[in-house]
Amino acid sequence: MEIYITVPTVVDDLDVLVWRMEKFHGVTAHLIGDRVKLIGSADKLLPAQNYALRFIGPESVSLIRVSPECLSLFHVTGVIRHFETTFKVIICVMGFETILLKGRKIDIERCHKAITELEVQCSRTSATLTSFKLSNLRMLCRKFSVVFDEVPCSAPVQIALLAHFSSLLDPSSKRDTLSDQSPAYVEVYRKQCVGSLFPQTTEFVEQNGSVYKRLDATCVSAIPVVKEKRAESVNRENALAPKGPNPTTVTTRLRSVVIDGSNVAFAHGLQQKFSPHGIWLALEFFLKRGHTNVVAVVPRFRRGLGGELFDRLERKGYLTYSSSRVVNDEQQVADDDRIILQLAVECNGVVVSNDQFRNYREENEQFKDLIDHR
Numbered sequence: 001m002e003i004y005i006t007v008p009t010v011v012d013d014l015d016v017l018v019w020r021m022e023k024f025h026g027v028t029a030h031l032i033g034d035r036v037k038l039i040g041s042a043d044k045l046l047p048a049q050n051y052a053l054r055f056i057g058p059e060s061v062s063l064i065r066v067s068p069e070c071l072s073l074f075h076v077t078g079v080i081r082h083f084e085t086t087f088k089v090i091i092c093v094m095g096f097e098t099i100l101l102k103g104r105k106i107d108i109e110r111c112h113k114a115i116t117e118l119e120v121q122c123s124r125t126s127a128t129l130t131s132f133k134l135s136n137l138r139m140l141c142r143k144f145s146v147v148f149d150e151v152p153c154s155a156p157v158q159i160a161l162l163a164h165f166s167s168l169l170d171p172s173s174k175r176d177t178l179s180d181q182s183p184a185y186v187e188v189y190r191k192q193c194v195g196s197l198f199p200q201t202t203e204f205v206e207q208n209g210s211v212y213k214r215l216d217a218t219c220v221s222a223i224p225v226v227k228e229k230r231a232e233s234v235n236r237e238n239a240l241a242p243k244g245p246n247p248t249t250v251t252t253r254l255r256s257v258v259i260d261g262s263n264v265a266f267a268h269g270l271q272q273k274f275s276p277h278g279i280w281l282a283l284e285f286f287l288k289r290g291h292t293n294v295v296a297v298v299p300r301f302r303r304g305l306g307g308e309l310f311d312r313l314e315r316k317g318y319l320t321y322s323s324s325r326v327v328n329d330e331q332q333v334a335d336d337d338r339i340i341l342q343l344a345v346e347c348n349g350v351v352v353s354n355d356q357f358r359n360y361r362e363e364n365e366q367f368k369d370l371i372d373h374r
Contacts, residue, residue, distance in 0.1 A: 002039045004032075005052050013092055017055050021048055024081060050359045055090050058102035059335075064112055065097050069157055070119040074099060078146035079161070086168070087111035114164065121160030129155040133162055140165035254291045256349030258340050259283065261298035261319070263353045276306040282352055283318050293347060295320055297340055341367050 007014065014031055021029035025048035027040030038048055066074075071093065073079045080091050089103035089111045099115065101108045121127075137158055141148040144165060151158060261279050268278020279296050286294045296313070300321040303310055313319035322336055337357060344351045345366040351357075361371050 001042055001045060002037060003045055003049060004035045004037050005049060005056070006035050007031075007056055008034075011056050016092060017052060020055075021052065023077060025051060046356075046358070051090070054102065058090065060103065060105045060108055062101045062108045062112065063094070064099050064101065064115065066099055066115060066119055067122060068097060069122040069152075069154060070115065070160070071097060071099070072152045072154070072157060073118070073161060076146065076150045076152075078141075078144075078150065082144050082146055083111060083114070087114065117167075118160050118164050121163050122154075122156050124156055124159070127156050127159045129159055133159065137162045137165070140169075144168075254289065256293035256344075256347040257286045257291050257295070258344045258347075258349055258351050259294070259296040260337075260340055260351065260353030260355060261296040262302065262336075263355055264296070265298075265302075267354055274302060274305055276309050279306075279319070280309060280313070283313065286352075287318075293349065294318060295343075297322060297336065297343070299336070341370060344370055 014036070017036065018029040018031060021027050021036075021038060025040075025044055027038050027044050027048045029039075029048075030037045036052060038045055038052070040048065074083075074091060074093050083089070084091055087103075087110050088107045089101050091111075092100040092102070094100050101111055103111075137151075138148050140162065141151065146161075151161060259279065259282050262274070264282050265274045265276060265278045268281065269275035279298065283294055283296060295317070296319045298306070298310070298319060298321055303321060306313075306319075310319055314321070322339065337355060338360060340351055340353070341357060341360055343349070351370065357367075357371050360367050362368065
């Protein structure tokens with residue numbers, strides 16, 4: 001199985017990405033023009049493509065300066081992988097004293113704090129590495145999938161790594177869970193679509209057969225998320241239903257529906273082409289069932305493929321285009337998957353897509369409930 005990911009011309013370090021695809025995810029990667037070709041099994045391609053898209057289009061980036069001693073640890077493949085997995089960031093070593101962090105702002109801050117603590121430990125030249133500490137470091141390296149023989153031989157560096165590993169084992173200093181760190185809002189562009197309950201939103205970054213997207217938090221506005229437990233949502237809906245001795249007279253309230261337009265269109269085109277008719281078939285199915293709030297989210301650059309059909313659906317409020325804008329000669333785009341999930345959360349609706357949204361499940365309770373049940 002193979003997939004392609006389009007790479008913007010502004011992205012550097014693609015050789016690093018290709019190497020990590022093979023080393024971290026076990027898939028073969030090739031640079032072909034402005035695209036990266038990934039080859040591998042389906043179970044490996046999903047995490048590999050998610051990693052590649054986060055590498056290419058991160059939500060935020062941050063450059064931090066570190067001492068040469070501390071930086072030497074980040075020349076160890078296992079250490080990079082460990083920090084990326086633990087803090088959900090992407091790490092690139094830039095030069096002799098700089099590290100580039102890519103990811104969500106809150107994750108970058110957590111990783112930066114851990115690296116700062118590591119650097120403080122590395123600066124303690126008077127530290128003594130006893131045989132007991134060395135034995136513990138060997139054991140913890142195995143636990144966290146770091147090859148001990150690749151760790152620099154400097155005693156302060158090894159003690160610093162031991163202190164970092166030990167902090168992850170200490171319940172009193174345990175890192176916050178993702179649910180605690182989830183932002184209170186999702187940042188996207190918004191423009192109200194006439195005749196529809198759904199806002200016009202942003203996206204794109206293309207991959208063969210599906211459209212994958214990213215969010216640039218530096219140029220977007222906020223949509224508040226109203227946190228709500230699933231049980232409370234169900235109870236509120238039940239309270240709206242009429243009560244009486246004859247339960248068969250209760251009218252069923254159909255949910256709102258958000259359609260992942262690109263995913264559905266490519267599925268209808270057998271992953272070979274974008275088929276606008278597939279979007280219409282999905283809309284028609286739910287409209288015939290009696291759903292009144294149905295919308296398909298489609299990237300604006302696909303508008304020409306839909307022609308008159310897309311124009312008609314947009315006028316009726318059944319289709320909304322994601323948008324983008326250019327900032328400092330760079331095209332800024334938003335994470336369409338997150339937008340689709342957020343719309344479904346806000347309207348308590350369902351999402352129609354072949355995408356399983358696994359990388360969003362742990363972001364917050366609303367997304368987890370939506371992905372698990374709707």
